[in-house]
Amino acid sequence: MQNTHVTKPSPLLLTEREACSYLGVSRSFLAKSRMNGPLRGQTPGPPFIKLGRAVRYSIADLDRWVAEHRHLMRGGWRDAN
Numbered sequence: 001m002q003n004t005h006v007t008k009p010s011p012l013l014l015t016e017r018e019a020c021s022y023l024g025v026s027r028s029f030l031a032k033s034r035m036n037g038p039l040r041g042q043t044p045g046p047p048f049i050k051l052g053r054a055v056r057y058s059i060a061d062l063d064r065w066v067a068e069h070r071h072l073m074r075g076g077w078r079d080a081n
Contacts, residue, residue: 012059013049019057023066030057043069 011018020027023046033045034055046065049056 013056014059014062016055016057019046019062022057022059022062 014022016027016030020030030045030048034048038044046057047061049058
């Protein structure tokens with residue numbers, strides 16, 4: 001008997017909502033960081049891709065962005081937040 005169940009591959013690009021869930025940040029943070037760009041004294045948002053009117057985030061870019069915003073503290077690593 002053949003297995004007809006097909007698993008959906010994980011996407012390489014995430015929607016804004018999916019990226020928020022993946023990162024644990026608000027949609028407001030992502031939207032503001034896209035509109036304002038990097039602001040002095042604030043964490044810049046992750047890179048994004050515009051496909052027409054749609055905004056997408058690459059999982060590889062999100063992982064790299066998280067790694068770039070980690071801070072070394074005495075006693076080990078912690079997130080920048």
